[in-house]
Amino acid sequence: MPVFYLAYKRKPWIVKYREPWTNKPRVKSFGKDEEEKARAFERAQADLYEREREIIRRAKRRRAAQAPAGITVDDLLQRYMDTLSNPSTRAANDYHLRLFLSIYGHRKAHCISMEDVAAFLELQAKRGVGKSTACRRVGIVRTAYTWAVRWGLLSVNPLAGLQLSSPTPQTPDPPTAREARMLFATAAPHLQRVIAIGMATGARIGPSELFRLRWTDVDTRVAVLRMPNASKGAPLEAREVPLRSDLLRMLRQWEKEDAALGCPWVIHYKGRPVRSISRAWHNTLRRAGISRRIRPYDLRHAFASRSLDHGAELKCVAEIMGHANEKMIVRFYRHTNPRARRKAINAAPSLGLDKNMDPD
Template sequence: MPIIFLRYKKKPWIVKYKEPWSGRPRQRAFAAEAEARVFEDAQAMLYERERAIIKAVRRRRSQGRPASPTVAEVLSRYLDSLGNPSTRAASAYHLRLFSDIFGTRKAHCLTLEDVAAFLDLQAKRGVSKATACRRMGIVRAAYRWASRWGILSVNPLAGLRLPTQAPQTPDPPTAREARLLYAVAAPHVQRVIALGMATGARIGPSELFRLRWTDVDTGAAILRMPNASKGAPLEAREVPLRPDVLRLLRRWEKEDAALGCVWVIHYKGQPVRSISRAWHNALRRAGIGRRIRPYDLRHAFASRALDHDADLKCVAEIMGHRDEKMIVRFYRHTSAKARRKAVNAAPSLGLEKLF
């Protein structure tokens, strides 16, 4: 496992290594040689452990029945059954590592001990518990699907129980935080902040970054937000525009007409696919130390709307969800003001009169 030194890099100590199950080349950069040496030693230990698992997998291949599908075949057929392209792509990404290790094993020979070994390896490689459990959850779902459709006569993962992970979604930006961000953000990020907070659009190329000026009708105060590929029956949904955002849109429309730009969210006339660097720069300049993601603007829309007594079904339709339960389960965040109101909602118990 070679370590090379590249003087011109910010982190000049480079450790190069290969995944034992796939042979894919990997590398990791470090600022200090000592850090690189520690990582190299840890990788060497993991390599030996993973090679042992691979050998055990190969030894047990003969236990499988000729007609039984392999793990890779079950996972591949399960992915083909998923109708949502986004879900299929995300699931394929998470299944790749598991398939690299256990893919050639007969599916019915997979054991809970194999699962435990995989989760242990994920932890040693620094993968979060939530991500590791998500990956195994997809494998479990694939096995349940295969068992339900008769592809597997027995589900060897029927007894698999995964720990429930606490949600890691940060609280959405408050109105004050949004104003602080807007004041210091780059122009294209300012547009994302305003439209994300006001429309609840998905922040990214699936929706908001696809929005064109032909989708915006400032006269009727509505826009046609492109729907993400998540099984929506229509290509776009109508979103009413509030007066303060409408004024901003009219100003931006004039600016972009002079540039001949067709995109509402753009950087110097070019379409945008990511605002990660500009977003973190804005957080730093605004003095906001806590974690806030661009996608949390969508959460902020739902929370603020419901806090001010908006109709739940209308909020779901504006955000592109057919099931309003999704809004309450994933997007609704309670504010400190709302929690205080809940505490004071019931009348006093009168305990102070007893003393």
């Protein structure tokens, strides 16, 4: 780390040094009469640099000692999964990685190649797996490999250059008011609650939010509930959601029923908490005579679209749904309806081209 003098500067004594953690160059200037101070600073920085670099070297040696020799793909992915704090994310990743691990899990992690990934994607396509789902699965593997290099489990990432296409998400239109009534009429009691609360509050349908809702979170006297926030970086554990009058009447009735059972959860099946409604949902679609694809999560989309269609403020809709970024609502949750599309078609005046056509 040199100390040198530049006479033309207001503070001519210059010390150049590097930060030990980032290795970025830094410069500090001292006045004309501060040569000794500059040299003392240079010595202190040199000493600090060596001590901190030794800490870094020790950490690398510990990581190398902890990393098993010739780590397998299964070991690497399991270690990565252990770092995920959200149980829902871990469960989803575990599901998506099953086939990849069954094929490549026994292989040495550093031996996986781009050709292996291409073969896996081809296999997924032949099994009828959607392109979006297949890319998501490979994306999890790529993220795990990046993490492994960062933490010293691998010296080189064999998937560093992997590029995945971003297929257009195939999000179905949310249920219309008529479809929601058809579903509600044929649904089991616990699913009726999911439909009503999902359409009226925009809650995330699943264990991240709605299935965690307890009666202690619902205040029917002041018509408000505290919806648990999903683990997506929200600053608060829950958000306050006002209750509309039609939902409030149903909640008061359900609250009485559950008080007699001693059940603390708003969404439950015969007094037991609910983790998944996939089978019940598909059975309800079939009984309702709805053949098109509708997901439980589309109830959340329906809330956003219907609210905005009827003049709700975008910021309020975002806050109710637990989104800090209003653009997310417009980009992912806002759906148009046939009436709005017809209005858009007829918004511009006619060009009068039909006047030159012969009448039938």
